[in-house]
Amino acid sequence: MEEWEILSTDSKLEKLCALHTDLTDAEVQLLKHVASSLQMHADLTDSYMFIDCQIKDSEYAIVVAEAFPKSNDSVYENSVVGKIVFDTFEPGVFYSFRKGKKSQIRHAVTQEGHTVEQNVVPIKNAMQQVIGVLIQEKKVDVPVVYQDERQPPLFGQESIEYVLGDKNDEMPAISNLLMEIFLLTDDEDKLIYANPVGVKFITEMSRTEEIRNMNIIDLLPFLKTVYDQPEDVFVFDLTVDRKNLIVKKVRLRKKDRLTGTLLIIQDITELRTKEKELKMKSVVIQEIHHRVKNNLQTVASLVRLQMRKGVSEESKSYFEDTLNRISSIASVYELILAKENADDDDVNLIELTEKICSTMVLNELHKKVNLIIRPNGNKILTSSRKAVSIALIVNELVQNSIKHAFPADMAGEISVIFYSTQDFLELHISDNGVGIKKPKSSLGLEIVHNLVVNDLNGEFRYLPEDRGTHAVITFPVSPEVSIFYEKEDIDSGG
Known part of the structure; x- marks a missing residue:
């Protein structure tokens, strides 16, 4: 158990905010004030209440406070305070962070696989800046639909089964067309499916073509970190053999029994390379602006030097006009260089x-x-x-x-x-x-x-x-x- 887990709610919130955010003391106090009434709202509305804050220098968020209703049928078995929140799985949360507006999702799915109604409200400071979001989640009972075998299948069911692949000998057409790597392992972490891009990726990285029903960790040891994470849904950034990867893991369960794990891997090496090229280009552009400004200052210094050496009164005004023109052009580059974004x-x-x-x-x-x-x-x-x-x-x-x-x-x-x-x-x-x-x-x-x-x-x-x-x-x-x-x-x- 981590040290912070035994702290009080207020202490947890303060410590998490100090470690992961740039919030001021006054903003943390405001969050503590909101958190003080979470349990009352949870019991009153029979809802799960959370406060999330955005992590500094990151696109992710973190849960800093929570309150669960006193209910037997719990959506969350364990505390989620301190858990990382990803945009992919919590779009409503990040919408409120970006837009500063309330969001509502009537059928959101938790990482535990439960369907909830989610309402998100931004928490703002005195300057009307979003410092966190207040989240209310209420379990939604999804009725089981029984279908008479004599009736035709639900609309579109046959088509979607054809596209995704309904039989073992069918390869899902959608995954064949996508550039993402799709890997499916069973409950023993053995590889039971890989789309064509995935097959190529595994054979290149493992240097073997014998991959069917092989343990995925033996084939790709770097995935051990991902599989060791206890969360059912997890996103991880990896750098392996000069490849930059984003790995999304989704554990598949049936009646609380683990049936397998789906991995979606994006190779963003080319994207990262282009980002580096753009950064280098930015540095070059900034250097050019510096040189232009410095060259203009050099020319202005030469003109002033010539004026000090002595010029006629008739010519002096022409030199001053020239200096003003040089200064005007230099002002453009001074304003550009003053910006953070080159x-x-x-x-x-x-x-x-x-x-x-x-x-x-x-x-x-x-x-x-x-x-x-x-x-x-x-x-x-x-x-x-x-x-x-x-x-x-x-x-x-x-x-x-x-x-x-x-x-x-x-x-x-x-x-x-x-x-x-x-x-x-x-x-x-x-x-x-x-x-x-x-x-x-x-x-x-x-x-x-x-x-x-x-x-x-x-x-x-x-x-x-x-x-x-x-x-x-x-x-x-x-x-x-x-x-x-x-x-x-x-x-x-x-």
Whole structure:
């Protein structure tokens, strides 16, 4: 008997949560409060009550508390506290974990083979995050259906027997078509059936073709761990001879007598190999982003060095413009590298715009300019490729406003506003400065025009204003430009 098994209910719950979860002390106390009333609910409803918590860094869950009704006909013969719970066998539990919603299964089957009605309710903390699930299971009496031999068989029975194989000399057609390995052993663990994939697997792993009625442990010694598990239903991950396997064991019983064991084995070696390749690819992509960012910083340092060596006042502004452009592009890669997932190169346009604009305002501290950025409730994501184009566009237009809209000590305001319709995104950059009657041709405006037309497939224009300037960039929403969490769609009407 394990040490924790003799602990009190509260102590078991605390110890299991400390060993297997990342729950805080406050969250554990909340679970203890729920667990304190489990027995009362079990007796009141004649149901089996459980609390499951998700295991940290895992897709599995663990039973941390239970209460059985005082009944003679018990569904569970032994305590299941501390048992691992798998998604394959408890879909309702994991639905509630993922969705944070109640789930109900009217005919669930326990690992002991009893049919129960299962209700699952998520337990949430103060932040409305799911920290566990409360499970109620009530035994369902399934009536035995007797069939008159003179009557025809139940609908579809002959067809399903043909497909699965009803006689000893019939090979189940379904298992022949599946890539999973199906093995069936008798009550003495001797192999009595293997589908074609299974036969190939056993002969390769055991290096023998004499497999019929042989002890499965003698043929595949690594399965001893699986067979030694007392649970009737068990899932196990194995690595054997560079093969990654998921083994599902189901013990078959008839009137509580063991009649055999069914093994379903998935060879996920290729999947694991691809996962490793993807991880390596992620590392390479992240390294590329690092190098691009570092190279941009190197170029910026060279430009600053050239400026310190002395440039004319006429040329100085051109160097500063170049530095701002380099900084804008570098901002894209800084945001990507700040993410936990290296594969995700989508960039949040609102964050990008705030980063670019705040840098420019800080570089112009002598200017009395307020910067306003309005996302209008939108979370706008775009690919790194398009993000670089938008970064340069924002840089050029905001930079123009800072430089030319507010001469001398004139105070003012620059607004960067995002509007959206179902199909288009509009970026409005405006100021309340001195304004321009007709935009003059310049390198900056030429850059903006080319990027909008060629990279964004959009349109760039100025809107007439009584005061200041108002530039509008319109481009289509696409797989590379997506909008989420919109409070409302706003059409600029421009």
